[in-house]
Ligand SMILES: [Zn+2]
């Protein structure tokens with residue numbers, strides 16, 4: 159156990175005030191050895207993932223599953239984060255891993271992570287939906303963490319399902335169409351809406367202003383939250399000729415990012431974790 163934090167934190171296990179933290183990850187607040195022993199079985203997977211990178215400021219929760227697209231997906235996001243100078247701790251969220259309360263505590267009480275990316279919300283790879291979406295403790299802690307400056311970023315196929323996380327932050331974002339098409343950044347000048355302006359002015363930002371990706375789009379996104387959306391000249395792309403070249407309605411959101419308190423909440427529906435989307439998310443994770 160280490161004694162680096164003030165005695166104003168609550169022990170994760172017994173809720174008594176304590177000035178100790180898990181000696182390995184320096185994340186979870188605990189009051190003493192008994193509580194460390196009591197939590198170790200459920201904590202060790204998360205603990206090892208965090209202690210592997212003690213300088214990480216971004217917690218990447220990979221719920222896409224250990225096989226198939228998951229590994230590629232998380233690696234692509236991680237590569238973009240590292241390119242943007244963001245240190246990341248990758249946690250594979252396995253079915254039944256029971257970690258949302260611990261993640262919530264680490265985010266809201268330890269001030270170690272300024273951004274958190276959840277991959278696979280509603281994609282069925284693990285229990286992210288039921289564990290995170292339906293955990294009241296996670297919800298309360300995540301909302302308070304964002305309110306005080308955290309950047310909460312979600313990728314998934316059914317954003318409003320499984321606990322409806324957009325609603326936690328007062329957003330009525332819902333899944334809409336799903337296909338490959340063109341997207342344009344909505345910020346092009348100083349007169350544009352705040353997030354888009356910020357995105358373009360982020361120091362060392364990637365310069366993506368238009369790209370093409372296969373995406374589960376959102377409806378219900380307010381104009382000021384719509385960072386990348388379809389434009390009037392967007393077309394569908396497909397290997398199936400009859401599904402290719404169709405006109406796409408403008409204004410559909412591929413990447414949304416909205417303010418909540420001092421922090422932000424974001425969604426990207428890119429189902430292949432294509433480079434441009436990952437770069438955009440990395441800039442959002444890094445912050446202004
Ligand atoms: Zn305790």
Ligand SMILES: [Zn+2]
Nearest residue numbers: 180182183205
């Ligand atoms: Zn630990």
